[in-house]
Amino acid sequence: MENCATAGLHDTLTSRKAEEAAAWLESLVGPLGISGHPSEKVFISRLRNGLILCNAINKVHPGAVPKVVENHTPLQSQPLPAYQYFENVRNFLVAVEELKVPAFETSDLERGNLTTTLQYLLELCIYDTLEAGSAAKVVDCILALKLYNECKQINGGNGFYKSIRSPMVMHPANVNNSQSLSSDSCRRLDMPATSEKQPPANVEIQKLSDFIAKLLIEHMADTKENINDNLLMSFRTGNMDKEKVLSKIMVGCFEDKLQNNFPENFLKERSKSQAHSTLVPSEDSSKFKDYEDLKSLLTKTKTEFEDLQSMFQTDLRELRYQLQEMSAAALEYHRVLKENRNLCNMVQDLKGNIRVYCRIRPAITGKKSNVIYFVGKDGSLVILDPLKPRKDGRKKFQFNQVFGPTATQDEVYNDTQPLIRSVMDGYNVCIFAYGQTGLGKTYTMSGPSGGSIKDMGINYMALNDLFQISKERKEVINYDIQVQMVEIYNEQVRDLLSGDTSATKYPFTFLEIWSCSGDSGLSLPDARMYTVMSTTDVFNLMKLGEVNRVVSSTAVNHRSSGHAKTLMFARVSPEGDSFGQTISTLQFAQRVSTVELGAARVNKESSEIMQLKEQVENLRKALASKQPRSLPEKPKAVSEQTPPRMWRLSIENGSNMKSQTVNLGDRKGSKTPSLPNRSRRLSLEGPRYSKKDNFQEKVAPDDISMPSCFEAVTLLKYGQSQDPEAKSKMNGHSSFASSTMQVYNLPTTRSPSSSYRKRSVKTHCRTQIPLKNNLISSANGKGSQIKKSLQTIGKLINGSEKRAMRRQSLTGFQASGSNRSHDSRRNTRTYPPDNKAMALTQDKVKNIQ
Numbered sequence: 003m004e005n006c007a008t009a010g011l012h013d014t015l016t017s018r019k020a021e022e023a024a025a026w027l028e029s030l031v032g033p034l035g036i037s038g039h040p041s042e043k044v045f046i047s048r049l050r051n052g053l054i055l056c057n058a059i060n061k062v063h064p065g066a067v068p069k070v071v072e073n074h075t076p077l078q079s080q081p082l083p084a085y086q087y088f089e090n091v092r093n094f095l096v097a098v099e100e101l102k103v104p105a106f107e108t109s110d111l112e113r114g115n116l117t118t119t120l121q122y123l124l125e126l127c128i129y130d131t132l133e134a135g136s137a138a139k140v141v142d143c144i145l146a147l148k149l150y151n152e153c154k155q156i157n158g159g160n161g162f163y164k165s166i167r168s169p170m171v172m173h174p175a176n177v178n179n180s181q182s183l184s185s186d187s188c189r190r191l192d193m194p195a196t197s198e199k200q201p202p203a204n205v206e207i208q209k210l211s212d213f214i215a216k217l218l219i220e221h222m223a224d225t226k227e228n229i230n231d232n233l234l235m236s237f238r239t240g241n242m243d244k245e246k247v248l249s250k251i252m253v254g255c256f257e258d259k260l261q262n263n264f265p266e267n268f269l270k271e272r273s274k275s276q277a278h279s280t281l282v283p284s285e286d287s288s289k290f291k292d293y294e295d296l297k298s299l300l301t302k303t304k305t306e307f308e309d310l311q312s313m314f315q316t317d318l319r320e321l322r323y324q325l326q327e328m329s330a331a332a333l334e335y336h337r338v339l340k341e342n343r344n345l346c347n348m349v350q351d352l353k354g355n356i357r358v359y360c361r362i363r364p365a366i367t368g369k370k371s372n373v374i375y376f377v378g379k380d381g382s383l384v385i386l387d388p389l390k391p392r393k394d395g396r397k398k399f400q401f402n403q404v405f406g407p408t409a410t411q412d413e414v415y416n417d418t419q420p421l422i423r424s425v426m427d428g429y430n431v432c433i434f435a436y437g438q439t440g441l442g443k444t445y446t447m448s449g450p451s452g453g454s455i456k457d458m459g460i461n462y463m464a465l466n467d468l469f470q471i472s473k474e475r476k477e478v479i480n481y482d483i484q485v486q487m488v489e490i491y492n493e494q495v496r497d498l499l500s501g502d503t504s505a506t507k508y509p510f511t512f513l514e515i516w517s518c519s520g521d522s523g524l525s526l527p528d529a530r531m532y533t534v535m536s537t538t539d540v541f542n543l544m545k546l547g548e549v550n551r552v553v554s555s556t557a558v559n560h561r562s563s564g565h566a567k568t569l570m571f572a573r574v575s576p577e578g579d580s581f582g583q584t585i586s587t588l589q590f591a592q593r594v595s596t597v598e599l600g601a602a603r604v605n606k607e608s609s610e611i612m613q614l615k616e617q618v619e620n621l622r623k624a625l626a627s628k629q630p631r632s633l634p635e636k637p638k639a640v641s642e643q644t645p646p647r648m649w650r651l652s653i654e655n656g657s658n659m660k661s662q663t664v665n666l667g668d669r670k671g672s673k674t675p676s677l678p679n680r681s682r683r684l685s686l687e688g689p690r691y692s693k694k695d696n697f698q699e700k701v702a703p704d705d706i707s708m709p710s711c712f713e714a715v716t717l718l719k720y721g722q723s724q725d726p727e728a729k730s731k732m733n734g735h736s737s738f739a740s741s742t743m744q745v746y747n748l749p750t751t752r753s754p755s756s757s758y759r760k761r762s763v764k765t766h767c768r769t770q771i772p773l774k775n776n777l778i779s780s781a782n783g784k785g786s787q788i789k790k791s792l793q794t795i796g797k798l799i800n801g802s803e804k805r806a807m808r809r810q811s812l813t814g815f816q817a818s819g820s821n822r823s824h825d826s827r828r829n830t831r832t833y834p835p836d837n838k839a840m841a842l843t844q845d846k847v848k849n850i851q
């Protein structure tokens with residue numbers, strides 16, 4: 003058995019070194035009693051009692067071990083008791099240390115006791131490398147002592163020793179690469195450890211495993227020890243490669259040992275080796291610092307990234323809250339805005355849908371007399387008859403507002419603005435100026451010709467405002483603003499933007515403007531409609547219309563929608579020589595201010611509903627007059643049902659379901675209706691004048707010097723969008739905005755019956771622009787009503803020809819003859835003597851002629 007084991011060690015470095023060590027010891031202390039090729043185990047067993055070692059060191063260094071425990075028994079006899087050789091070995095190790103020669107441990111000599119059993123082999127294998135040298139350490143120690151001795155001899159008795167490590171200990175796996183160590187031990191011992199290559203640990207493990215497996219198999223075969231019958235059977239039958247199977251078993255066992263039981267330094271080495279394999283620079287590498295820096299940078303970046311991530315999450319949460327708040331605020335804002343608009347319109351309604359503002363033109367230089375006695379901030383105005391400078395010459399009027407001669411355009415517009423803005427909320431608005439020639443109608447409505455921006459009149463400012471609003475609301479509503487400009491003269495409507503100078507004669511005598519719904523739209527038939535984008539566009543069109551303008555007359559409508567809010571500017575002069583005109587204008591304005599139209603309504607109703615309402619109204623009238631009649635087939639029959647009053651001019655609220663046909667002129671001498679029951683109609687019929695009436699009504703209609711001129715702007719909203727998208731954009735509000743702006747201008751004539759010319763600029767503001775063709779074609783059905791409304795305005799101011807004649811007979815005013823031709827009426831127009839503007843107007847008229 004010893005031979006078998008020895009045979010396995012012959013090729014190893016340990017064995018060769020052991021031979022060398024044994025040979026040297028023999029040269030010192032004599033034969034050791036071992037063969038020429040002793041195994042490590044045998045060699046160690048001979049040294050176990052420490053005698054040889056102590057004797058050898060005493061030879062090298064006499065007295066190194068002063069007292070050696072001698073064993074007088076034969077070498078091959080039973081070993082000494084442990085305490086005996088332990089003392090020798092201990093003394094040897096102390097001496098070795100004193101000589102600074104690498105020592106070993108006493109336990110290293112114990113290995114030799116584990117022999118012949120499988121346990122030994124396993125243990126040997128497992129600890130092999132580990133302690134490859136328990137025996138090797140002993141051998142190394144002896145060889146180091148040999149070296150010491152050689153050096154001592156060379157140096158003349160002074161031995162030396164460099165601290166060296168056993169090659170076996172340092173490089174336990176480096177078995178095959180140390181072939182020359184024994185032949186040149188001195189040189190080899192000085193070699194730096196780092197110069198030697200270290201094969202990967204797993205290769206070494208594999209080699210070791212193979213080796214152990216081989217040993218195991220040989221041992222098992224020799225001892226016939228059967229570990230596993232099946233395994234051996236497999237080996238015998240050749241089904242399995244014995245060495246491979248055992249090697250596999252041992253590798254598993256070995257790896258387990260490595261993980262759990264290996265010495266810490268080995269594991270460190272191993273992890274270091276693994277670290278190398280992952281290209282991590284070694285600690286002494288110059289790149290190691292960079293590596294460490296990068297590592298710390300990575301850690302720092304990771305931390306920063308996590309911080310940023312959490313900040314981002316926080317910001318995101320914050321943003322979400324803010325967004326929710328903003329969204330809630332926006333919703334609230336729109337709600338408040340809507341409520342504000344509603345309240346604003348309510349206020350407008352409460353103020354009355356016909357409002358009369360009086361504006362006094364500044365006195366012209368040289369005119370000393372002043373009829374304006376008092377201008378109150380509450381809308382009161384007192385004028386003084388220059389011929390009766392006493393108290394009884396004063397006449398008081400009450401309007402919604404009175405603007406004195408110093409009032410600026412801005413101040414006037416500020417009061418007008420809410421009314422104009424309500425156009426965009428669906429209300430019809432009509433604004434017109436009324437008064438004697440040269441008193442500033444054009445100035446108020448358009449501004450002075452060639453004036454600066456601050457002089458701009460209501461037309462400009464209103465359009466600017468409307469375009470501005472449409473711009474602000476474009477996210478919600480798309481307004482399509484379109485313009486028509488027509489002239490009405492002698493019952494003819496003429497499109498001033500078409501360039502066609504021929505007027506169209508319409509087979510009706512009434513013109514009416516009312517708010518339409520449905521897709522019928524509101525436009526004058528056959529009049530071209532222009533889409534405009536800005537105020538400038540509108541006024542460019544107006545300039546074009548001016549060129550084509552002619553005078554026209556129209557009949558009077560006794561019905562009106564003239565669902566609208568109306569603002570009248572009564573223009574008066576402060577000069578005494580205009581007192582007659584002034585009082586006439588004021589009286590008329592006063593009368594207008596007593597008219598009630600009922601609450602203006604947003605136009606949402608369809609044309610069918612409007613017609614049905616008219617029919618209901620007609621039936622109510624029929625019932626009221628106790629003259630039951632059959633239901634008229636068409637709404638236009640209303641005119642036939644109304645008692646033919648020649649001088650009757652009525653403005654009524656057609657939407658009111660109650661009868662509203664009572665009119666001032668129809669009072670039959672009774673008292674003026676109290677406010678709640680005030681007439682919905684304005685009658686200028688003279689004979690019903692009552693002396694008992696209050697101040698305003700003391701002015702008999704026939705005393706009214708009818709306006710010679712007036713200018714008007716009508717802004718209407720109407721219609722209903724057919725576009726579902728538009729509807730949804732308007733929050734279910736089905737109507738869309740449309741506005742009509744009309745400017746009326748009468749030839750300057752003192753005759754109330756004179757014809758007037760009317761310029762009409764109509765703007766449609768629509769959401770989600772419907773097809774223009776639809777709009778225009780659908781307007782045909784309402785054309786007559788539109789024109790009727792226009793005529794209503796004219797008639798409201800002028801009355802009919804007969805009315806004019808009647809007035810003339812009553813007041814003695816030299817009215818232009820109603821039968822006179824248009825041209826002749828124009829020629830009778832009179833101007834204040836020193837009024838340049840009037841002269842300009844006259845020139846303008848001449849040009850037209």
Ligand SMILES: Nc1ncnc2c1ncn2[C@@H]1O[C@H](COP(=O)(O)OP(=O)(O)OP(=O)(O)O)[C@@H](O)[C@H]1O
Pocket residue numbers: 362363364407437438439440441442443444445446450573711750838839840843
């Ligand atoms: N408030 C005012 N401040 C300064 N000038 C004014 C004012 N009102 C009118 N005027 C001036 O009076 C003159 C006549 O005004 P304007 O042409 O507007 O009168 P009108 O009523 O339109 O006349 P017509 O009916 O003849 O056309 C113009 O020169 C105008 O600048």
